[in-house]
Amino acid sequence: MLLLFAFLLGAIFGSFINALVFRYGTGVGMNGRSRCMHCNHTLGALDLVPIFSFIALRARCRYCGGRLSWQYPLVELIGGILSVGVIAIYPSPLAFSIFFVMWMTLLFAVVYDIRHTILPYEALALTGAVGLVSTVLSCSDGSCTLITPSVLALGSGVLAALPLFVLALVSRGRWMGWGDPLLELGLGWMLGLAGAFTALCIAFWSGAIVGLLLLAYSSWRSKRTLVPASALEKDAASYTMKSEVPFAPFLVLGAAVVFFFHVDIFTPLL
Ligand SMILES: [Zn+2]
Numbered sequence: 001m002l003l004l005f006a007f008l009l010g011a012i013f014g015s016f017i018n019a020l021v022f023r024y025g026t027g028v029g030m031n032g033r034s035r036c037m038h039c040n041h042t043l044g045a046l047d048l049v050p051i052f053s054f055i056a057l058r059a060r061c062r063y064c065g066g067r068l069s070w071q072y073p074l075v076e077l078i079g080g081i082l083s084v085g086v087i088a089i090y091p092s093p094l095a096f097s098i099f100f101v102m103w104m105t106l107l108f109a110v111v112y113d114i115r116h117t118i119l120p121y122e123a124l125a126l127t128g129a130v131g132l133v134s135t136v137l138s139c140s141d142g143s144c145t146l147i148t149p150s151v152l153a154l155g156s157g158v159l160a161a162l163p164l165f166v167l168a169l170v171s172r173g174r175w176m177g178w179g180d181p182l183l184e185l186g187l188g189w190m191l192g193l194a195g196a197f198t199a200l201c202i203a204f205w206s207g208a209i210v211g212l213l214l215l216a217y218s219s220w221r222s223k224r225t226l227v228p229a230s231a232l233e234k235d236a237a238s239y240t241m242k243s244e245v246p247f248a249p250f251l252v253l254g255a256a257v258v259f260f261f262h263v264d265i266f267t268p269l270l
Helices: 002-023 052-056 071-089 093-116 121-135 151-170 179-222 231-237 248-261
Strands: 137-139 144-146
Touching (some): 093 137, 093 179
């Protein structure tokens, strides 16, 4: 029952995140009803049920038949799964609220970065603040207690952000954007030092693998003259070594592996 509630809550936030990604900083106001991107028809409550509407409508607008983006159900589903993951680890209301806010903000930042290749600073301020708060809380199954954070716990965010900051600095924001070290600050505080560096390793490995796959794909594509099926495929087909690939998704992926599955490759080495 609790898990179902958590899933629905996460899915509803996922739906809200979808709207926010398309509206925030794009000149479209935050107020006003959701509309179809194709025909501008106002959407009713039945068109906006997370995940369910997309399946029931078979990925098409009820009014004009225009294709709906896979982003909608995907982000709603991931929102639900993250929420279930958080409540499974932290059932206490306070801890759940804190880490729920954290993961929903991270989900927003990732989707926004993929769409617009920029991280919204408001989201980074929030993940930083929540990460810092998590260093003064010690939460186990039932409850949370306030603790005095160790120097190491306070330093973990800064130390985890440092390599990314250096990469951004020496490349003047070309290899690594300025948002990434700011994002890592909050992740480092949330995960602690060993966890944060494990997450960084996973981020660089997965980023490198995806980068190589994209290079292979674009060289394969360049030998053929196929019409790209989507904007995302067009990006993938024109990928080169110099392309700007959002790195935040990989940072957050690494953090998720550490946070939800307690992967740690450094502590056993010490
Ligand atoms: Zn429509």
